[in-house]
Amino acid sequence: MIEVEHLSKIYGSTPAITDVTFSVDQGEILGLLGPNGAGKTTTMRILTGYLPATSGTAKIAGYDVHEDSLAVRQRIGYLPETPPLYPEMTVEGYLHFVARIKGVPAGDRPQKVQAAMARCSLQDKHRVIIRKLSKGYRQRVGIAQAIVHDPPAIILDEPTVGLDPRQIIEVRNLIKSLAGTHTIILSTHILPEVSMTCSRVAIINRGKVVATNTPENLMTQLTGGSGYELEINGEAPLAKQVLQNVPGVILVESLPTSHLHPHPHHAYLRVISQPGKEPGKDIAAALIKAGFGLYEMRRVSATLEDVFLQLTTEEKNLPLEVDSGTTEGEAA
């Protein structure tokens, strides 16, 4: 449904994205995950026809975003980071207005507007002026304007930014309910968002797609899904240096200790090991040899956060070629 091939965008002399390639199948939710400035918004703006690419192609439902931009705009719904709302309009009035702009025939508009409001649970608010809505409801109106013309593809830029935890759950459920009948790309820098909402993830860093796969496969493929959590006495930075040099170790990070009762002189670390390697014995030996006391050591599964850190942190070499292998033509 969405095919992006070798897309690059250069602003002046600054490359924002370089050779971005991925595809999204009908009904899928793809999460575009990356740190600030990675190139997510640039990619989405090209896909929605708002920004020309420097090179490469992108197609929505077979239509080229550059050559057939009108056909593409009819088939795509876009929620930019800041929804383009008119604060003085009522919810229903605004959605009628958007439906008209999107080319929905006058006779079909009432039904399409009702359907979009129902999908986004906005019926109770149809006469409310947008300015008076909470941020969560405004976001729903933003999503409603993206789907009012019933496009097969929906692009959502950071759809849960600025919402409170309850609103986040509601908006995520709404997005999930749109999958299947719609093909969705959402961008986020929030890791749990991807595992909770998306069927597949493309990790983008410094303008390049560094991995594409299901969240589960990414974890298994890159980390073998395992590692160790450690409690040691001594300084975390020094212990990290020691552990980074143990063969088979690919990532060492400090653990958040808010749920524990941390000892003031202890360090709490997570070590992720290469697939197929069991460096437990060497980890313990290296720590003892360096003079650390080892208070606890237990095996754990890797998290998506580990994968993300591994892919977006430069100093570590990747243990293996990251090849999505799910769809032909995807970037590694």
Ligand SMILES: Nc1ncnc2c1ncn2[C@@H]1O[C@H](COP(=O)(O)OP(=O)(O)OP(=O)(O)O)[C@@H](O)[C@H]1O
């Ligand atoms: N209009 C512009 N002119 C020059 N450089 C730009 C422009 N827009 C974006 N960039 C640069 O391109 C790169 C990618 O930006 P982009 O907004 O696509 O990233 P992002 O992943 O969406 O980040 P964020 O989450 O912070 O919005 C950044 O280095 C950014 O500074």
